[in-house]
Amino acid sequence: MDYLLTPFHYDYMVKAILVSGLIGGVCACLSCFVTLKGWSLMGDALSHAIVPGVSIAYLVGLPFALGAFVSGIVAAVCMGFIKSRTRIREDAVIGIVFTTFFAAGVLMISVFPSNINLKSIVFGNILGIADADIVQMVVISTVTLLVVCLKWKDLLLHSFDPNQARAIGLNVGVLQVTLLTLLAATSVAALQAVGACLVVAMLVTPGATAYLLTDRFSKMMFIATGMGVGTSVVGAYASYFLNGSTGGCIVVLQTSIFLLTLLLAPRHGLIASRLAARASVARFRQRAASRHPAIPEAVRS
Amino acid sequence: MTESHSQIDLTVSDVTVAYSNGHVALHDASFSLKPGTICALVGINGSGKSTLFKAIMGFVRPVRGSVRIAGQPVKTAHKKNWVAYVPQSEDVDWSFPVSVWDVVLMGRYGYMNFLRMPSAHDKQRATESLERVKMSEFKDRQIGELSGGQKKRVFLARALAQEGRIILLDEPFTGVDVKTEGTIIELLRELRDDGHIILVSTHNLGTVPEFCDQVVIINQTVLAWGATETTFTEENLSLAFGGALRHLRLDHTDVPGSNRNEILVLTDDEGALVVRPNGSKQAPVGKSSEKL
Amino acid sequence: MRLLEPFQYGFMIEAMLMAALIGTVCAVLSCYLVLKGWSLMGDAVSHAVLPGIVLAYIFGAPLAVGAFCSGLVCASATGWIKSHSRVKEDTVMGIVFTGLFATGLVMFSKVHTDVHLNHILFGSLLGIERSDQIQATVTGTLALGIMLGRRKDLLLYCFDPSHAKAVGLNTTLLHYLLLGVLSATIVAALQAVGIILTVAMLITPGCIGYLLTDRFGRMTMIAVASAIFSSLVGTYISYFINAATGSCIVLVQAMIFLIALIAAPKHGLWVNRKKRRATETGQSEVVTPAG
Numbered sequence: 001m002d003y004l005l006t007p008f009h010y011d012y013m014v015k016a017i018l019v020s021g022l023i024g025g026v027c028a029c030l031s032c033f034v035t036l037k038g039w040s041l042m043g044d045a046l047s048h049a050i051v052p053g054v055s056i057a058y059l060v061g062l063p064f065a066l067g068a069f070v071s072g073i074v075a076a077v078c079m080g081f082i083k084s085r086t087r088i089r090e091d092a093v094i095g096i097v098f099t100t101f102f103a104a105g106v107l108m109i110s111v112f113p114s115n116i117n118l119k120s121i122v123f124g125n126i127l128g129i130a131d132a133d134i135v136q137m138v139v140i141s142t143v144t145l146l147v148v149c150l151k152w153k154d155l156l157l158h159s160f161d162p163n164q165a166r167a168i169g170l171n172v173g174v175l176q177v178t179l180l181t182l183l184a185a186t187s188v189a190a191l192q193a194v195g196a197c198l199v200v201a202m203l204v205t206p207g208a209t210a211y212l213l214t215d216r217f218s219k220m221m222f223i224a225t226g227m228g229v230g231t232s233v234v235g236a237y238a239s240y241f242l243n244g245s246t247g248g249c250i251v252v253l254q255t256s257i258f259l260l261t262l263l264l265a266p267r268h269g270l271i272a273s274r275l276a277a278r279a280s281v282a283r284f285r286q287r288a289a290s291r292h293p294a295i296p297e298a299v300r301s
Numbered sequence: 302m303t304e305s306h307s308q309i310d311l312t313v314s315d316v317t318v319a320y321s322n323g324h325v326a327l328h329d330a331s332f333s334l335k336p337g338t339i340c341a342l343v344g345i346n347g348s349g350k351s352t353l354f355k356a357i358m359g360f361v362r363p364v365r366g367s368v369r370i371a372g373q374p375v376k377t378a379h380k381k382n383w384v385a386y387v388p389q390s391e392d393v394d395w396s397f398p399v400s401v402w403d404v405v406l407m408g409r410y411g412y413m414n415f416l417r418m419p420s421a422h423d424k425q426r427a428t429e430s431l432e433r434v435k436m437s438e439f440k441d442r443q444i445g446e447l448s449g450g451q452k453k454r455v456f457l458a459r460a461l462a463q464e465g466r467i468i469l470l471d472e473p474f475t476g477v478d479v480k481t482e483g484t485i486i487e488l489l490r491e492l493r494d495d496g497h498i499i500l501v502s503t504h505n506l507g508t509v510p511e512f513c514d515q516v517v518i519i520n521q522t523v524l525a526w527g528a529t530e531t532t533f534t535e536e537n538l539s540l541a542f543g544g545a546l547r548h549l550r551l552d553h554t555d556v557p558g559s560n561r562n563e564i565l566v567l568t569d570d571e572g573a574l575v576v577r578p579n580g581s582k583q584a585p586v587g588k589s590s591e592k593l
Numbered sequence: 594m595r596l597l598e599p600f601q602y603g604f605m606i607e608a609m610l611m612a613a614l615i616g617t618v619c620a621v622l623s624c625y626l627v628l629k630g631w632s633l634m635g636d637a638v639s640h641a642v643l644p645g646i647v648l649a650y651i652f653g654a655p656l657a658v659g660a661f662c663s664g665l666v667c668a669s670a671t672g673w674i675k676s677h678s679r680v681k682e683d684t685v686m687g688i689v690f691t692g693l694f695a696t697g698l699v700m701f702s703k704v705h706t707d708v709h710l711n712h713i714l715f716g717s718l719l720g721i722e723r724s725d726q727i728q729a730t731v732t733g734t735l736a737l738g739i740m741l742g743r744r745k746d747l748l749l750y751c752f753d754p755s756h757a758k759a760v761g762l763n764t765t766l767l768h769y770l771l772l773g774v775l776s777a778t779i780v781a782a783l784q785a786v787g788i789i790l791t792v793a794m795l796i797t798p799g800c801i802g803y804l805l806t807d808r809f810g811r812m813t814m815i816a817v818a819s820a821i822f823s824s825l826v827g828t829y830i831s832y833f834i835n836a837a838t839g840s841c842i843v844l845v846q847a848m849i850f851l852i853a854l855i856a857a858p859k860h861g862l863w864v865n866r867k868k869r870r871a872t873e874t875g876q877s878e879v880v881t882p883a884g
Binding site for chain 2: 628745746749751752753755756757758759761806808812
């Protein structure tokens with residue numbers, strides 16, 4: 001029992017566990033909107049597109065998070081511009097823009113060597129996180145959660161049916177920008193926890209898992225956030241014993257839970273669907289045998 | 302033409318299709334079509350029309366029942382190019398970089414060699430098909446540069462080039478002008494006289510009695526099928542459409558209670574079916590090229 | 594002549610040729626990927642190869658084989674989960690590739706290898722081993738051969754899978770053929786040029802072609818031309834500014850894309866702006882075809 005409590009003896013582990021939990025929860029909350037809007041790969045793109053911002057920030061002496069954030073927003077604007085003016089499909093546009101930004105960032109880092117540890121950008125560095133960064137993350141998380149709590153209904157409508165949102169007088173532009181900004185900011189924070197390549201997981205997997213478990217958006221947000229916090233805390237904790245990459249442990253845990261849910265979910269899981277299909281077919285046959293001609297229930301009313 | 306062509310019929314027996322999310326789209330669907338017919342597949346959206354097409358195309362495998370073409374399973378039928386498919390406009394990527402000629406030649410892929418090099422015969426068939434639908438002058442246009450009716454004709458040409466004996470048309474008259482509609486119907490009649498089976502999925506009720514000699518009425522199962530005169534009735538349509546049909550009885554007589562001059566209009570807002578007092582059915586005046 | 598210096602070095606010439614070859618294969622593939630909507634599949638598979646590489650290392654198998662299998666698993670799993678659940682395709686892709694990548698990371702941090710992460714990120718274009726060169730060349734040529742040989746069937750499959758089935762083509766085979774070619778190409782490209790360049794090479798050339806022409810044949814040729822041009826110029830420039838070669842190539846390609854975006858004769862921004870102005874002032878009868 002004592003052995004299991006060892007991680008909590010270390011300050012850096014406690015910080016890592018708590019920060020992971022916070023970020024995991026916030027990302028999970030946003031992931032409900034991200035998966036609904038079809039922005040899953042946008043998250044991946046944003047986390048790569050922040051690299052030039054980071055290197056410029058270092059060169060100019062600005063906070064790394066600010067540079068990252070601006071870079072992400074600029075990339076999103078470029079994507080929107082190209083998509084609206086050409087016939088190129090959305091996924092290709094995302095691909096072109098983020099690879100260009102990432103290449104530009106890597107170029108700058110290679111030409112102007114600096115303190116930037118590319119490894120910690122790509123893989124995260126939660127165990128060595130500085131207190132200043134923790135403060136940053138807490139601020140971002142609080143603001144995000146606040147905005148979502150206040151505005152989730154409008155954001156939901158905008159994600160689901162932007163035309164309707166416009167029709168009832170909501171400022172669609174502001175909502176779009178808000179969501180994008182929250183996404184960019186959270187990506188920057190999550191980057192420090194799990195690294196560029198795995199941010200996508202935090203922004204997608206919890207939402208998808210919750211989507212398989214419920215048909216109500218509000219419940220989906222709760223389930224996702226709970227799962228986000230839980231997996232991040234447990235994942236960070238476990239990484240101590242496995243002596244492996246923290247981000248990796250968290251994401252592996254999240255993906256495993258998703259796969260289990262996929263299989264076992266009560267209504268939308270694979271097993272449940274197959275059983276439901278078999279039952280439906282049997283029901284139809286029964287009805288056909290007992291009554292002739294077969295009239296489906298829907299028509300009789 | 303080999304003599305087996307006259308025996309290519311379509312038999313659907315007890316087909317039941319359940320999707321992986323548990324939804325049973327079609328159950329115990331049965332009907333059969335002999336060569337030389339134009340058959341309408343009538344039903345509301347969500348009635349299983351597209352599922353039935355997918356079953357004939359081999360995209361879904363029925364959990365029960367079978368689809369047989371000339372007694373052969375669907376896969377064999379495809380290898381022999383017996384089934385041609387004319388898609389809905391919404392299902393086509395019109396900005397794809399292919400020309401009209403490219404698309405029509407695609408109909409011949411089943412006959413070409415491993416490297417898909419078109420023979421002189423392939424090119425001749427493609428040219429003839431284009432001429433038949435009157436699209437020869439648009440040969441080199443990219444497909445997105447055409448009007449709605451022209452786009453439909455290109456895919457018809459592809460089906461002709463493929464020499465398919467069973468032609469499936471998915472909602473062929475949506476987005477098509479009246480003149481093209483007339484051209485298409487005329488072409489379908491020629492193909493029927495040649496011994497083809499034409500299966501048209503539609504919810505435009507008005508045109509059905511005009512050019513379809515058989516109908517299959519579908520709502521999750523086949524409710525009724527057979528010759529249009531006997532099957533395309535008010536009762537069967539009510540079964541199919543449930544409460545989803547507008548039922549307008551227009552009485553233009555001075556004698557109350559007499560239904561001698563009653564006109565019955567059945568419509569789901571797509572294309573109305575007008576039933577005159579003498580029992581004859583057609584689309585409203587001005588919509589079709591046929592005289593009343 | 595300072596400008597001719599790079600050509601004096603064998604490794605520079607080899608780097609240019611290798612980049613051009615890999616670029617060609619990726620460019621042809623990118624035309625299919627862009628039209629099929631699989632642009633980000635390249636990104637996903639490039640990350641998903643990691644667990645395969647680590648497992649291959651543990652079992653002493655060739656790393657390329659492990660990577661290839663891992664990539665195929667990612668693509669197949671994505672397709673399977675998408676068709677058997679209500680989760681959308683882009684979400685499934687994100688979950689699967691990050692799950693695989695994370696698994697690879699955890700394994701990687703437990704196993705001590707001398708496969709440097711830098712090599713995976715940037716490739717080793719300038720310091721590529723002879724054996725890797727041969728492997729990449731053979732794999733690349735094979736992938737190119739398959740694509741050219743089955744190009745009409747693959748194009749039909751991308752355009753209209755229903756019709757492909759109707760004429761008797763085995764669409765399942767074509768599907769996995771395309772995925773297999775993608776995995777193989779990524780494996781070859783990763784060895785040579787690294788992940789950043791690979792993902793870009795699998796999207797941008799195809800888009801450049803798509804903007805500039807309405808014919809698939811021409812689209813492929815334009816894509817290949819732009820890939821070769823950017824490979825040669827990018828490598829050349831990287832010598833002088835002493836920067837990561839892969840990144841230079843990507844940036845040259847991005848510039849070509851930008852030019853195409855603005856100046857394309859039928860679909861570019863200039864032309865579209867002129868058309869819009871014309872309609873606004875009623876100067877021309879712009880008839881947009883219906884449907």
